[in-house]
Amino acid sequence: MSDLSNNLRRPIDIKLHQKSRLLEITFDDHSNCMLSCEFLRVYSPSAEVRGHGIGQEVLQTGKENVNIVAIEPVGNYAVKLIFSDDHDTGLYSWDYLYDLAKNYEAMWLEYIGRLDAAGVKRQPITTE
Numbered sequence: 001m002s003d004l005s006n007n008l009r010r011p012i013d014i015k016l017h018q019k020s021r022l023l024e025i026t027f028d029d030h031s032n033c034m035l036s037c038e039f040l041r042v043y044s045p046s047a048e049v050r051g052h053g054i055g056q057e058v059l060q061t062g063k064e065n066v067n068i069v070a071i072e073p074v075g076n077y078a079v080k081l082i083f084s085d086d087h088d089t090g091l092y093s094w095d096y097l098y099d100l101a102k103n104y105e106a107m108w109l110e111y112i113g114r115l116d117a118a119g120v121k122r123q124p125i126t127t128e
Contacts, residue, residue, distance in 0.1 A: 009098040014071065014079070021067050021125075023081075025097060033101035041066045041083050042111055043100060044090035061120050 013026040021037040042049070042060040051057050063085070070082040074091055082088040092100075100107065115122060 008095050010094045011097065016068055016071060018067055021065075023068060025101060027098060027101070031101065033104065035100060035104065037066050037068050037083065038063045039104065039108060039111075040068070040081060040092070040100070041085070041087060043107060044081075044087060045092060045096055046087070046090035048087070048089055059114055059118055059120070061115065061118075062123065064123050064125050 009027045009029055009031075011025050012028050013024075015024040016022075017024060017034075022034045023037065023040060024032070024034050026032045041063045044050075044060075049058055049060060066087075067084040068081050069084050072080040072082065074080050078091045078093040079097075080088065080091055112122075
């Protein structure tokens with residue numbers, strides 16, 4: 001059995017900026033990203049969002065103002081993000097977070113396209 005952990009990028013720093021609703025992640029290759037709480041919520045790796053197979057994904061709507069209220073470590077491989085809408089079932093592995101960071105632009109455009117195709121308009125973001 002090969003050890004795949006050598007190929008995984010691991011966060012060396014994770015900071016939640018609650019006011020701006022951004023999660024800042026610095027990886028061990030020194031890459032840095034800022035992911036919005038909305039983006040992380042709509043791309044939750046949970047079965048509630050992704051379904052149990054291809055084509056079973058559930059389009060997440062109305063998440064413009066969602067925030068992260070807690071971050072819980074899960075072993076040495078993931079974090080559990082707890083959102084202000086009570087969603088807390090997705091485990092964000094290090095490789096999944098790195099994938100989200102590297103593919104943010106394409107994934108965000110895909111999400112906006114899916115909203116448009118469903119006739120769903122994003123609501124204005126409120127400031128507190």
